[in-house]
Amino acid sequence: MAGGTLMGASLTTASARVDVAGMLWTLARTDFKTRYHGTVGGFIWALLKPALMFVVLMSVFSFIFASSPNYRLNLIVGLFLWDFFAEATKTGLTSLHAKGYLLAKTRFPSWILVVASASNALLTLAVFLATFLAYLVLAGRAPGAAAGALALFYLLMFFAITVGISLAGSVLFLRYRDLNQVWDVAIQAGFFVAPIIYPLEILPERFHFWLYLWPPTPVIQFCRAVLVDGVLPTARANLLLAGMTAVILAVGVLVFRGQVADATEKL
Amino acid sequence: MALIEARSLAKSFRIPSDRRETVREHLFNAFRPRTFERLDVLRSVTFDVQQGETLGIMGRNGSGKSTLLKILCGIYRADRGSLRVGAPITPILELGLGWNPELDGIDNILLLGTAMGLRLREAKDAVDEILAFAGLDRFANVPLKHYSSGMASRLAYSVAFKTVREVLVLDEIFAVGDAEFRERCEARYRELSAKGHTIVLVSHDPRVISTFCSRALLLDEGRVAFEGRGTDVVGEYSRRALTASAGPARA
Ligand SMILES: Nc1ncnc2c1ncn2[C@@H]1O[C@H](COP(=O)(O)OP(=O)(O)OP(=O)(O)O)[C@@H](O)[C@H]1O
Ligand SMILES: [Mg+2]
Numbered sequence: 001m002a003g004g005t006l007m008g009a010s011l012t013t014a015s016a017r018v019d020v021a022g023m024l025w026t027l028a029r030t031d032f033k034t035r036y037h038g039t040v041g042g043f044i045w046a047l048l049k050p051a052l053m054f055v056v057l058m059s060v061f062s063f064i065f066a067s068s069p070n071y072r073l074n075l076i077v078g079l080f081l082w083d084f085f086a087e088a089t090k091t092g093l094t095s096l097h098a099k100g101y102l103l104a105k106t107r108f109p110s111w112i113l114v115v116a117s118a119s120n121a122l123l124t125l126a127v128f129l130a131t132f133l134a135y136l137v138l139a140g141r142a143p144g145a146a147a148g149a150l151a152l153f154y155l156l157m158f159f160a161i162t163v164g165i166s167l168a169g170s171v172l173f174l175r176y177r178d179l180n181q182v183w184d185v186a187i188q189a190g191f192f193v194a195p196i197i198y199p200l201e202i203l204p205e206r207f208h209f210w211l212y213l214w215p216p217t218p219v220i221q222f223c224r225a226v227l228v229d230g231v232l233p234t235a236r237a238n239l240l241l242a243g244m245t246a247v248i249l250a251v252g253v254l255v256f257r258g259q260v261a262d263a264t265e266k267l
Numbered sequence: 268m269a270l271i272e273a274r275s276l277a278k279s280f281r282i283p284s285d286r287r288e289t290v291r292e293h294l295f296n297a298f299r300p301r302t303f304e305r306l307d308v309l310r311s312v313t314f315d316v317q318q319g320e321t322l323g324i325m326g327r328n329g330s331g332k333s334t335l336l337k338i339l340c341g342i343y344r345a346d347r348g349s350l351r352v353g354a355p356i357t358p359i360l361e362l363g364l365g366w367n368p369e370l371d372g373i374d375n376i377l378l379l380g381t382a383m384g385l386r387l388r389e390a391k392d393a394v395d396e397i398l399a400f401a402g403l404d405r406f407a408n409v410p411l412k413h414y415s416s417g418m419a420s421r422l423a424y425s426v427a428f429k430t431v432r433e434v435l436v437l438d439e440i441f442a443v444g445d446a447e448f449r450e451r452c453e454a455r456y457r458e459l460s461a462k463g464h465t466i467v468l469v470s471h472d473p474r475v476i477s478t479f480c481s482r483a484l485l486l487d488e489g490r491v492a493f494e495g496r497g498t499d500v501v502g503e504y505s506r507r508a509l510t511a512s513a514g515p516a517r518a
Contacts, residue, residue, distance in 0.1 A: 012350070017384060018384055019381055019385070019386040025387065026381050026387060033370065101365040101367070102365060102379065105361075106357075107356075176293065262344070
């Protein structure tokens with residue numbers, strides 16, 4: 001039983017229980033099917049986009065940043081992490097709208113739709129990471145246990161950050177129907193705010209703090225540190241990232257909970 | 268104690284004077300005052316539903332029947348009043364529209380089935396039965412966009428009938444589908460009622476209300492205007508419809 005007083009109306013209803021894992025899986029599987037028409041070729045196409053981007057950027061910028069060690073590896077790690085962030089938040093923003101047909105008909109915990117919308121981006125990232133790890137092992141640069149555990153931790157934080165942004169965005173999108181265009185602009189600018197094509201070190205030290213406030217920056221930098229450079233970020237740095245993630249996720253959950261009840265009327 | 272207790276439920280929608288649905292529209296109109304027209308759909312609705320009972324709801328188009336059902340199911344939120352629902356509800360609302368057109372019948376069944384509370388395992392096991400009930404076995408692998416609207420509704424009702432929890436809430440259920448499918452729905456519905464499920468049923472059809480509902484309400488002007496046995500409410504409903512249509516003619 002769930003009870004509560006909402007804006008003057010008192011409500012006591014038996015909770016609608018659903019098979020969360022089963023529903024997440026079904027949503028992820030059918031999203032994959034509609035996105036790539038159920039073919040492996042379609043999925044490879046999705047991997048090709050950041051890969052092509054890498055080839056183009058690398059051929060230009062690796063000359064400019066020739067002095068920077070590991071530029072290529074850093075670039076490809078940054079690109080794929082960025083691609084995940086951009087894709088997951090873009091689909092997350094429209095997730096409630098896109099699946100509105102389910103929400104208008106029955107009641108279930110609607111955050112499931114938002115979390116499931118990241119599945120395609122997550123799959124692309126997973127395939128990249130598997131390939132990248134295989135490369136590291138073959139090149140004799142396999143990360144150690146601590147580095148691997150930290151990388152996993154960063155990815156978890158990154159996922160939580162995208163979920164937080166998507167939760168808030170998905171309900172606000174129902175109110176502001178051009179929010180996706182605004183977010184597209186933010187994503188385009190954010191690509192250059194995050195040190196993806198340039199090494200952070202070329203910017204004066206005093207700017208670094210501000211750049212680290214843009215969530216993809218710490219995740220990309222820390223992942224590079226553990227996977228490419230073999231350096232472990234300090235405990236303080238890790239705590240700051242965890243704190244930032246907690247704030248973003250909490251704000252996302254609060255905005256979502258505050259808006260979602262009214263949102264179904266606007267679908 | 269009644270299974271469902273609704274006390275003075277009220278719901279209004281705010282219809283804005285101008286359309287502001289985008290960030291751009293909000294920014295450009297930030298200093299222009301915005302007025303809202305309030306549409307009081309439900310003013311004060313009070314009723315009980317007993318365990319195992321079938322309650323009918325009648326009322327003219329736009330009288331707020333679907334809105335009331337959505338509040339019962341927790342899809343909309345009431346502005347005022349109190350609502351206590353003592354058991355899980357399965358809503359069967361205007362289901363014809365709720366599909367992903369790109370996916371085939373089976374995937375849509377799994378999506379709607381899990382959303383309506385089946386475990387994925389149960390939904391998979393029920394696929395054949397659901398398709399058979401809908402009479403759509405041959406269309407299992409056809410994308411929903413190639414279904415006729417009647418076929419899509421049949422599929423939705425078949426899924427919903429399979430997922431029934433304790434309370435069933437039906438909106439215009441017997442209005443969709445052809446005579447043969449309607450017959451099958453009514454049979455299934457009688458079966459559920461006999462098993463002791465509690466049912467709340469909205470319909471414009473006098474035959475449905477008088478045969479299925481031991482008790483019924485008539486919604487008008489946002490209140491329960493009349494309450495009684497199914498047949499009595501049907502009588503009152505048609506009497507009001509007649510005076511309403513005769514009214515302007517006399518003037
Ligand atoms: N989400 C919404 N936003 C704004 N107005 C709404 C919304 N939903 C319903 N309404 C308004 O509430 C009123 C009642 O609608 P409702 O669908 O409950 O009527 P109904 O009794 O089910 O009618 P019908 O017999 O045609 O099915 C209508 O005037 C409708 O315009
Ligand atoms: Mg209606």
